[in-house]
Amino acid sequence: MKNYSELLIDISPTESDVLREEVTFKVNGYKIKMGEPSNLFKLIFGYMSQDKHSDGWNYFNTISIEGAPIKELENTVETAIFLFANNMDIDLYEYPKIYKHISYDQSVIDYLEATNMIESTDDYKVEYYQEALALYNIGRRNDDPLSFYRVLEYFFLINHKSHIIELVENYNTNKEETQLINGIRNVFTNSEEALLTYLVNSLDIEDVIKKAYNLSLITSENERSFIKGLYTFRNSMVHSKEESKFDIIIPVAIIDDKINNWTEILEILALKAIMKFCF
Known part of the structure; x- marks a missing residue:
């Protein structure tokens, strides 16, 4: 698959450790999917589900990006995390983070919901200054x-x-x-x-x-x-x-x-x- 990436992500919704339903949207035309790991991911990283401390794939989420070239991957991932955390109707214990490479402020979430700062859509255009989103994500995580x-x-x-x-x-x-x-x-x-x-x-x-x-x-x-x-x-x-x-x-x-x-x-x-x- 050309320009396809899938990364393990810590999402931690409040109702469970995994997303109950898959979340999909686009960032600058690149398809984003967050939820259960794909069959390909499970095949390649099958050892993860066999760890004695894990419960199969029941506690794993991934984010996949289709179409983004490598040079745009990091900014696209950070933008997707920002949009997911600030605009999706999902309560989170902790701010999402990519494995390998946290704080939950309900008052700010309430502020966002009250002011509708980000217009909901399934295709976001964020062509400039995506580095600022990465800095914001660091602030939320830490x-x-x-x-x-x-x-x-x-x-x-x-x-x-x-x-x-x-x-x-x-x-x-x-x-x-x-x-x-x-x-x-x-x-x-x-x-x-x-x-x-x-x-x-x-x-x-x-x-x-x-x-x-x-x-x-x-x-x-x-x-x-x-x-x-x-x-x-x-x-x-x-x-x-x-x-x-x-x-x-x-x-x-x-x-x-x-x-x-x-x-x-x-x-x-x-x-x-x-x-x-x-x-």
Whole structure:
């Protein structure tokens, strides 16, 4: 079979360890199937079902991809996992992961269902920036706020695309090299906080600001306070090892709540950015 791949995947739906019904959809025209392993997979990897710790094939799921060339396989798999986990009507104990190469946040799932961020279809077109979906998947598997923040970082310069195109078009008209170079340099030399501000301001975040305020993460219910709080949290996570030399006694539960709440906020922001640029 040309361009056919099948990988063992840990799905862990809440009702059982395996999908009761096969799930099929397309990503950029490539057919995706998730569920019971194919007969070919069972034939090749028959030893897995004979392990003394297993119960035949009753606790195995695979994801198969038809049509995707090898160079597009990783991005296609990550995109399929993202779509499956965020858009299928299946409750999960843990975020899906491919074997060989985890966190369940019900509040974010409820948010997704309430806002209908991903339109349901059987043929998804995700032609650009699929690497961002892989970063999001890592964040979900590891409950990692910095992975969600890296999704935002991924889109910092992409968010300036229209401005860069405008600079190039102006150069094509007036041939002013200095103007073009200075304009592009200004984009690339913006501070990270400025890039974060420009990106967040391009998203619809009124509901996120309200949520952050209600969780006592920010002192005022406005964009300026929200971005300042978000960037401060990001810095605290990045530099936490350096700051660990200070003996500050703070109840662990308070720290954990703050990290968990900001992680939830960052996940929602990452999803908003993905929806804006990828779909």
